Amino acid sequence: MTDAQVVGWIAARRAELDVLEDSLARQLAEVRAERDELAVAEKVWARAEAAVAGDAAPVAAGALVGGRSVLLIPHRSPGMGxxxxxxxxxxxxxxxxxxxxxxxxxxxxxxxxxxxxxxxxxxxxxxxxxxxxxxxxxxxxxxxxxxxxx
Known part of the structure; x- marks a missing residue:
C-alpha cells in the first residue's frame, strides 16, 4: 500500500465512523426520550392507583410529573366509567x-x-x-x- 492509499483508507474509514456515530447518537437520544416518557407514565399510573385506592390527596385537573404536564381528567370516551x-x-x-x-x-x-x-x-x-x-x-x-x- 502506498502512502496515498493508506491516507485515503483512513479518511474513508473516519467518514464511515462519523456516519455511524451520528446514527448511534440519534438512537441514544430516542432511547433516552422513551425512557423519560416511561418514567412519567409510571408516576402517573402510581398516582392514579393511589387516588383510586383513596390513599392520595385529591389531585388537580393537570399536574407536572417529571417536568411535563400530565392530563389527569381524561377525555370521556365510550364505555369509560x-x-x-x-x-x-x-x-x-x-x-x-x-x-x-x-x-x-x-x-x-x-x-x-x-x-x-x-x-x-x-x-x-x-x-x-x-x-x-x-x-x-x-x-x-x-x-x-x-x-x-x-
Missing part, C-alpha cells in the same frame, strides 16, 4: 347526577360543604366543573349552569 376520574371529581359527578338537572356551581359547592359566600372558594369549583364539561363528562349551559351528560 367515572372511576377514571380522581375522587374529588367523582364526588362532583355524583352531585350532578343526584340533582337530575342543571345546577349552578354554588349549589354544587353547598353540597360539598364549601363556603359559597367566598368567590375564592367557588371559582376553583367552577373551574373543575368547566374542566369536566371540556372533557365530555358534563355539559355547561349558556346560563352558566352544569348538568351531567348521559
Amino acid at each position: 367515572e372511576d377514571a376520574l380522581p375522587p374529588e371529581y367523582r364526588k362532583i359527578m355524583g352531585i350532578l347526577r343526584a340533582t337530575g338537572g342543571p345546577v349552578m356551581a354554588k349549589a354544587v359547592g353547598e353540597k360539598l360543604g364549601i363556603d359559597v359566600k367566598s368567590p375564592g372558594k367557588v371559582e376553583p369549583l367552577r373551574g373543575k366543573l368547566s374542566k369536566l364539561a371540556e372533557r365530555g363528562w358534563a355539559r355547561k349551559l349558556a346560563d352558566g349552569r352544569f348538568q351531567i351528560t348521559l
Whole structure:
C-alpha cells in the first residue's frame, strides 16, 4: 500500500465512523426520550392507583410529573366509567347526577360543604366543573349552569 492509499483508507474509514456515530447518537437520544416518557407514565399510573385506592390527596385537573404536564381528567370516551376520574371529581359527578338537572356551581359547592359566600372558594369549583364539561363528562349551559351528560 502506498502512502496515498493508506491516507485515503483512513479518511474513508473516519467518514464511515462519523456516519455511524451520528446514527448511534440519534438512537441514544430516542432511547433516552422513551425512557423519560416511561418514567412519567409510571408516576402517573402510581398516582392514579393511589387516588383510586383513596390513599392520595385529591389531585388537580393537570399536574407536572417529571417536568411535563400530565392530563389527569381524561377525555370521556365510550364505555369509560367515572372511576377514571380522581375522587374529588367523582364526588362532583355524583352531585350532578343526584340533582337530575342543571345546577349552578354554588349549589354544587353547598353540597360539598364549601363556603359559597367566598368567590375564592367557588371559582376553583367552577373551574373543575368547566374542566369536566371540556372533557365530555358534563355539559355547561349558556346560563352558566352544569348538568351531567348521559
